[in-house]
Amino acid sequence: MTKNIDERGYTKADVLVSTDWVEKHLKDPMVRIAESNEDPLLYSSNHIPGAVEIDWTRDLNDPIRRDYLGRSAFDKLMRRIGATRDTTIVLYGDKNNWWATYAFWLLQLFGHTNARIMDGGRLKWIKENRPVTRDVPKYQSSNYQAPERDDSHHRAFRDQTMKHLERKLPMIDVRSPEEFRGERLHMPEYPNEGALRGGHIPGALNIPWARAVNLEDGTFKDAAELRKIYTEENKLRPDDDVIAYCRIGERSSHTWFVLLYLLGFSKVRNYDGSWTEWGNLVNVPVENPSAEARDEAAA
Amino acid sequence: MKPLPERLERLVRTLESLDRSDRIEMLIEMAGQFKPVPSRIAQRPFAVEHRVPGCESEAYVWTEAGPEEGLTYYFAVENPQGISAMALAAILADSLSGAPSNEVATVPADIVYRIFGRELSMGKSLGLMGMVNMVREAARRHTQATATENRE
Numbered sequence: 001m002t003k004n005i006d007e008r009g010y011t012k013a014d015v016l017v018s019t020d021w022v023e024k025h026l027k028d029p030m031v032r033i034a035e036s037n038e039d040p041l042l043y044s045s046n047h048i049p050g051a052v053e054i055d056w057t058r059d060l061n062d063p064i065r066r067d068y069l070g071r072s073a074f075d076k077l078m079r080r081i082g083a084t085r086d087t088t089i090v091l092y093g094d095k096n097n098w099w100a101t102y103a104f105w106l107l108q109l110f111g112h113t114n115a116r117i118m119d120g121g122r123l124k125w126i127k128e129n130r131p132v133t134r135d136v137p138k139y140q141s142s143n144y145q146a147p148e149r150d151d152s153h154h155r156a157f158r159d160q161t162m163k164h165l166e167r168k169l170p171m172i173d174v175r176s177p178e179e180f181r182g183e184r185l186h187m188p189e190y191p192n193e194g195a196l197r198g199g200h201i202p203g204a205l206n207i208p209w210a211r212a213v214n215l216e217d218g219t220f221k222d223a224a225e226l227r228k229i230y231t232e233e234n235k236l237r238p239d240d241d242v243i244a245y246c247r248i249g250e251r252s253s254h255t256w257f258v259l260l261y262l263l264g265f266s267k268v269r270n271y272d273g274s275w276t277e278w279g280n281l282v283n284v285p286v287e288n289p290s291a292e293a294r295d296e297a298a299a
Numbered sequence: 300m301k302p303l304p305e306r307l308e309r310l311v312r313t314l315e316s317l318d319r320s321d322r323i324e325m326l327i328e329m330a331g332q333f334k335p336v337p338s339r340i341a342q343r344p345f346a347v348e349h350r351v352p353g354c355e356s357e358a359y360v361w362t363e364a365g366p367e368e369g370l371t372y373y374f375a376v377e378n379p380q381g382i383s384a385m386a387l388a389a390i391l392a393d394s395l396s397g398a399p400s401n402e403v404a405t406v407p408a409d410i411v412y413r414i415f416g417r418e419l420s421m422g423k424s425l426g427l428m429g430m431v432n433m434v435r436e437a438a439r440r441h442t443q444a445t446a447t448e449n450r451e
Contacts, residue, residue, distance in 0.1 A: 038355065038423055040415065041330065041382045044323045057418045094380045095355065122380060194421055248421055276421070 002219045005119055009223030011264025015257075016119045016220065017090055023130055025090075026050050032083045032139075035122070036093045036103040038250075046132035048092070048125060052081045052139070054103050056250075074110050074146050082139025085112070085146075092118035092125065096213040098254050105253040105270055108154050110146040117257070123218040154256065156243045156269035158277055164243050165201060165285065170236055172244045173200045174209040174255045175275065179247070182288035194247070195279025199288030201245070205234050209251040212258045226263055238265045245271040245278070301405045304398035310390060311413045322416065330386035332393075336361055336373040345375060351433050354426035356381025358388065360433040362441070369403070370441055371396040372434055383415065387427050390414065391434055400445070403438035406431060 005016045025031045026049055033051040035043050043053040054060065059077055062069055069077070083089060089107060093100035097117055107115045118125070126132070151157075156164070164171060173180050182198030200206070211229050212221055220226075230236045242265060244252035249272025259265040278284060302308065314322055340361050341349065351358040357377035362370040372395055374388035395403050408428035412419065419427070 038420065039380060039383050040419060040423065041323055041327055041386065042380060044320075045327050045330075045382055055418070057420050126380075194425070250420075250422065 002214060002217060003222055007222075008220075010220075010262040011223075012261045015116055015261045017116045018119055019125050019128055019130060022048065022090060022092075022118050022125075030086065031088045031090060032081055033090045033092070033118075034081065034103070036091055036099045037122070038093070038095050038099050042094055042122070044134070046134055049131055049133045049135070050137050051092075052137060054081075054091070056099055056102065060103065060106055068106055068109065068149070071110070071146050071148050074149070075144050078112075078144035078146070079141045082142050084142045084144055086114065087142075089115045090118055091115065092121045094122050096123070096210060096215075096218045096254070097121040098209070098251060101257040102250045102253040105154060105256060109149045109151055111150065112146070119220060120218040127217060154260075154269055156245075156271040158271075158273050158281065160269075161201070161243055161245070161271045161273070161278070162284070164241075165203060168203060170240050170242050171201055171204040172234075172236075172242060172252070172255060173204040173206050173275075174244055174246045174252045175200075175206075176208055177206060179275070180204075180206040182290040194276045197279045197286055197288070198290065199279070199286045200275075201278055202285045202287045204245075204287075205236075207234055207255070209246065209254045212255065212262075220258065220262060223262060226258060230259065230263060236265075238263065240265065241267045243269050243271050245274040247275050248272065249274045301402075303406060303410070304395055304402045306394035306398065307390070307406065307410075310394050311410065314414055319416065326386040326415065327382065329389045330382045333374070333376070333385040333389040334392070336375045340373050341375070345377075351426065351429040353429045354384060355422060356384035356426060358384045358426070358430050360430065360437065362437045364441065365397075367397060369395075369397045369400055370437060372437075374430075383423065383427065384430065387411065387414065387430055391430065395434060395438075400438040400441040404435050404442055406435055408432050408435070 005018055006013050022033060033048050034054045035047050035051045036054045036056060037043060060068055091100040091104050100117055100121060104115050104117055180200050212226060214221055242259060244255045246252040249270055252270050256268050256270045260268045317325060340363060345359045349359040349361055351360060359375040361373040364370055372392050374392060376384045376388055408431045410431060411424055411427040
């Protein structure tokens, strides 16, 4: 039985809201519920009444550069969903809130700290037979004005990641063990995870993101269970300077959320360039246990 | 570029003619028509060699050769929220079953962009392309096996 959010020992428990809380605030004008999914058809198939969709590809990415939207596009998005700087944005989605935490991470780059994640995401809401609709709501446009995007606190770029590596500071690769080991995941003639090289950044710990979640209902594990994974088993300390990465920064935003908010780590950044950048860079250090094992066997 | 099997080509052209919201509606409807693999073909726990690599929706693919030309394709999608994978499974099962295997073997994996549009995330497109690749590979093996039998 999953404990109530405030009984789980999180450092910043108020960053999560329960499905109960959301159902009680469906008509609260100061709350905007937003669904953000990996699956592009899910929102249209049904969603929480009054929830808007924030689509990762269409809404949050720069259409030309590999980067996120800038201030004016962010203003436009928030105005479209009728949010002001005072609106509490509650995010939820599929895949244990993987994309919801990604959107939450991006809101932090624009300083929208008044944001929450609905614990358990879409899976829990549906399992509890709570109301859903196919009606797409329309809200009166707001006059949202964001500050310039500030990447410095929550985002790491490749040069910073390289320095992190040189200083031997902790890094977490949150992909699956197979991806971490550089084993080929796709058909031989197709690229492996969008990168020319497999493996991981040397010295990175492999802590798959979904370990932080109770798989039966998508809720976050309690703080004691999370500490077991991150601080006991993997020897991370809350005052560590940590960089997390995955393939494009989506799964690692989930781990970023867990460490920064639920366990109260002081400095965690998401390297969103992740493996699709590092695995394509020329002449950077890579560890590939799978290839090294093959080479040894062939020798 | 090699032509697609006829039923798939027709379906893809229909999807391409729709605007985004109508396309999504049609795909959701197709996901609703998805029929999971019958128990006479496979039962849980499904064998890992049938699992589509890289597909977050835990999709599986099987084939069955019948008396007619071509294979019948079956799918399972273990993630109940994997609605795109279900839509694609329904499309591939319906439009490729019975089609000549040499044609199925050349269906390009990036057909998923013609089906779902260009706005698929990288992870999603890799998973969906993985499903097409599994089908292509099965068709390629079937084509080879049939050619060998005919030579003998």
